[in-house]
Amino acid sequence: MPVNDSIPTTDQSDSEALPINELFYSLQGEGQLAGTPSVFVRTSGCNLRCWFCDSYHTSWEPVHAQWSLETIVSEIQSHPADHVVLTGGEPLIHTETVPLMERLTELGYHITVETNGTIYQEAPIDLLSISPKLSSSTPVAARDPAGNGEWADRHETQRIDIDTLATLLDAYEFQLKFVVTDADDLPEIERIVDRVRRATQTTVTDTDVLLMPEGTTRESIDERRNEVAQLAMDNGYRYTPRLHVDLWNDAPGT
Numbered sequence: 656m657p658v659n660d661s662i663p664t665t666d667q668s669d670s671e672a673l674p675i676n677e678l679f680y681s682l683q684g685e686g687q688l689a690g691t692p693s694v695f696v697r698t699s700g701c702n703l704r705c706w707f708c709d710s711y712h713t714s715w716e717p718v719h720a721q722w723s724l725e726t727i728v729s730e731i732q733s734h735p736a737d738h739v740v741l742t743g744g745e746p747l748i749h750t751e752t753v754p755l756m757e758r759l760t761e762l763g764y765h766i767t768v769e770t771n772g773t774i775y776q777e778a779p780i781d782l783l784s785i786s787p788k789l790s791s792s793t794p795v796a797a798r799d800p801a802g803n804g805e806w807a808d809r810h811e812t813q814r815i816d817i818d819t820l821a822t823l824l825d826a827y828e829f830q831l832k833f834v835v836t837d838a839d840d841l842p843e844i845e846r847i848v849d850r851v852r853r854a855t856q857t858t859v860t861d862t863d864v865l866l867m868p869e870g871t872t873r874e875s876i877d878e879r880r881n882e883v884a885q886l887a888m889d890n891g892y893r894y895t896p897r898l899h900v901d902l903w904n905d906a907p908g909t
């Protein structure tokens with residue numbers, strides 16, 4: 656999934672440039688702000704390797720061009736939205752996202768950051784959409800999309816960092832958005848939420864916890880939607896759709 660070739664790439668000495676995989680205008684498909692017109696800025700590179708990653712070309716096989724802060728901002732301004740979603744890959748591995756968020760805040764944008772919750776950056780973030788990764792995301796050999804389980808140990812070691820999660824919750828408005836593959840994920844979600852509650856100063860209500868069905872196509876979401884909705888009801892958690900998948904299936908740039 657290459658980036659838009661018509662955008663000039665910057666020279667490598669630009670200290671605020673970012674590796675951009677794609678930038679597009681859509682409706683926020685997930686979480687509390689689902690349905691909100693938003694510009695998505697997708698950085699490339701990730702410290703984890705979920706077997707199901709729906710952004711394969713930012714994690715398993717990164718593809719990107721270096722875009723200057725000015726280019727990113729002017730591309731954002733070309734769309735009729737006042738919400739920006741910074742995602743990836745893992746956007747917070749890049750310190751250059753901080754000046755970008757500062758500039759966007761000066762311009763009056765609402766900023767959501769989609770993150771796996773393993774990295775803290777101090778930045779003007781309006782909603783931190785944290786998606787802590789469960790053991791069912793680990794790329795064991797049988798589920799490895801690119802190799803033979805070489806990433807499994809590293810992913811397993813890094814995917815949950817309770818202290819960082821607590822720091823993030825204390826710093827930002829947040830949602831905790833878990834990708835659910837089946838009912839076996841629920842005990843682990845409860846354990847993580849319980850550990851985070853004990854580590855943070857911030858109140859985490861059950862409706863701050865969102866369950867989202869795993870799946871990148873209408874067919875796969877159809878298979879899980881009702882089971883995940885029922886699990887949300889049974890536990891008092893919130894359900895979130897994947898509205899973009901319902902609307903546009905797996906079309907690029909949506």
Ligand SMILES: C[S@@+](CC[C@H](N)C(=O)[O-])C[C@H]1O[C@@H](n2cnc3c(N)ncnc32)[C@H](O)[C@@H]1O
Pocket residue numbers: 701707708709710742743744745746769770771772785786832834867868869870871
């Ligand atoms: C590609 S990730 C990028 C942000 C960050 N690395 C993270 O994982 O939160 C964006 C969102 O898509 C979710 N996601 C990725 N693959 C998915 C899949 N196959 N089914 C459902 N959600 C998925 C992630 O959990 C996260 O909430």
Ligand SMILES: Nc1nc2[nH]cc(C(=O)O)c2c(=O)[nH]1
Pocket residue numbers: 681682683684685695710740742743769899909
């Ligand atoms: N429409 C739409 N909504 C989204 N919400 C979070 C996304 C992401 O990939 O982070 C995403 C995405 O890729 N598309």
Ligand code: SF4
Pocket residue numbers: 701702703704705707708709710713714743744745771788
């Ligand atoms: S943490 Fe996010 S970007 Fe990284 S592999 Fe998992 S879903 Fe993909």
Ligand SMILES: [Mg+2]
Pocket residue numbers: 709710
């Ligand atoms: Mg996505």
